[in-house]
Amino acid sequence: MAGVACRVARAGILKTTVPGIITPGTAKFSTLREMTTARKAVAAALGVIGAGGASLVYALNQSVKASDLTLHTANFPWPHDGLFSSFDHASIRRGYEVYKNVCAACHSMKYIAFRNLIGVSHTEDEAKEEAKSVQIPDGPDEEGNMFERPGKLSDYFPNPYANDEAARSANNGALPPDLSYITAARHGGENYIFSLLTGYCDPPAGVSVREGLYYNPYFVGGAIGMAQALYNEVMEYGDGTPATASQMAKDVATFLKWASEPEHDDRKRMSIKVLMIFSLLFGISYYIKRHKWSVLKSRKFAYKPPQ
Amino acid sequence: MAGLVNKVYQSIFRRTSSFVLAAVAGAFMFERGFDMVSDGIFDNVNQGKLWKHIKQRYGQSLEEEE
Numbered sequence: 001m002a003g004v005a006c007r008v009a010r011a012g013i014l015k016t017t018v019p020g021i022i023t024p025g026t027a028k029f030s031t032l033r034e035m036t037t038a039r040k041a042v043a044a045a046l047g048v049i050g051a052g053g054a055s056l057v058y059a060l061n062q063s064v065k066a067s068d069l070t071l072h073t074a075n076f077p078w079p080h081d082g083l084f085s086s087f088d089h090a091s092i093r094r095g096y097e098v099y100k101n102v103c104a105a106c107h108s109m110k111y112i113a114f115r116n117l118i119g120v121s122h123t124e125d126e127a128k129e130e131a132k133s134v135q136i137p138d139g140p141d142e143e144g145n146m147f148e149r150p151g152k153l154s155d156y157f158p159n160p161y162a163n164d165e166a167a168r169s170a171n172n173g174a175l176p177p178d179l180s181y182i183t184a185a186r187h188g189g190e191n192y193i194f195s196l197l198t199g200y201c202d203p204p205a206g207v208s209v210r211e212g213l214y215y216n217p218y219f220v221g222g223a224i225g226m227a228q229a230l231y232n233e234v235m236e237y238g239d240g241t242p243a244t245a246s247q248m249a250k251d252v253a254t255f256l257k258w259a260s261e262p263e264h265d266d267r268k269r270m271s272i273k274v275l276m277i278f279s280l281l282f283g284i285s286y287y288i289k290r291h292k293w294s295v296l297k298s299r300k301f302a303y304k305p306p307q
Numbered sequence: 308m309a310g311l312v313n314k315v316y317q318s319i320f321r322r323t324s325s326f327v328l329a330a331v332a333g334a335f336m337f338e339r340g341f342d343m344v345s346d347g348i349f350d351n352v353n354q355g356k357l358w359k360h361i362k363q364r365y366g367q368s369l370e371e372e373e
């Protein structure tokens with residue numbers, strides 16, 4: 001057994017390398033200093049091959065795939081890109097206006113309530129006003145009839161259609177999906193929403209689109225049941241921002257991103273704290289480790305043969 | 308330095324009661340300061356984007372609020 005260990009570890013553990021009676025102690029158990037140049041070279045080569053292989057696989061995965069005809073979205077420079085960057089809340093507010101004036105005609109957002117807007121894009125009074133402006137089905141009353149009432153803060157955004165079948169039949173059989181979590185539900189997230197909304201164009205030669213469908217290269221298959229919704233000046237912003245199609249697409253994508261990830265800002269705020277506290281704790285732990293090991297690392301064994 | 312350490316030890320760390328008190332008070336002060344610094348960094352990085360930076364733009368409703 002000792003022989004095997006000797007061969008594997010090149011006798012480093014078992015034999016003293018320093019002539020004389022003082023051993024080099026335990027210091028070398030945790031350093032590379034004792035490694036020969038050749039072994040270091042082999043280890044480095046293995047590391048390079050491993051890293052190279054991994055990056056090759058990654059690069060191949062990133063390459064353009066010609067097999068599908070869907071256009072993949074670019075990454076746009078969002079205000080909330082970046083490790084610590086919050087949402088642009090003025091943009092969320094404009095995005096809500098776009099949703100309310102344009103998308104809400106067809107799309108529900110059944111998981112977002114008016115109260116969620118408070119402190120994000122609207123004051124409490126404004127959110128109450130927003131809620132009051134919609135009619136919410138409620139009931140039954142004493143006679144067993146359903147009725148409609150103005151919305152309250154606790155109400156969720158109303159559904160434009162009574163049910164999915166009504167939504168389908170109003171849209172040539174295509175169901176407008178609920179937009180509450182749409183950026184989380186599509187590859188590319190808010191980039192995809194932006195590209196989809198601004199990407200409508202004439203179909204290329206040789207591609208024909210069925211009646212009632214529209215050509216959009218970003219949509220899987222190319223033919224989408226949603227007509228282009230955003231044109232310059234289809235609405236006006238409350239804050240006076242020029243309502244160009246791309247401005248509206250950017251704002252509504254930001255709004256939908258917020259709807260999918262309302263914890264986004266808190267998460268980034270927390271990441272600053274986590275990084276700060278863990279670097280502090282790491283520093284302390286490292287100091288304590290060095291402190292505790294200093295005895296072990298600097299001790300020396302001496303063998304004094306009996307006289 | 309040594310005198311100071313000794314003084315701190317004698318007056319705070321030596322008795323469990325004052326030691327615990329110092330730990331609790333220290334934790335409170337550290338957390339408060341830490342939160343102020345980190346929130347300050349975040350607000351600074353995102354100057355002009357957060358709701359609290361823009362809410363005065365929107366409204367009549369604000370006067371009633373404050």
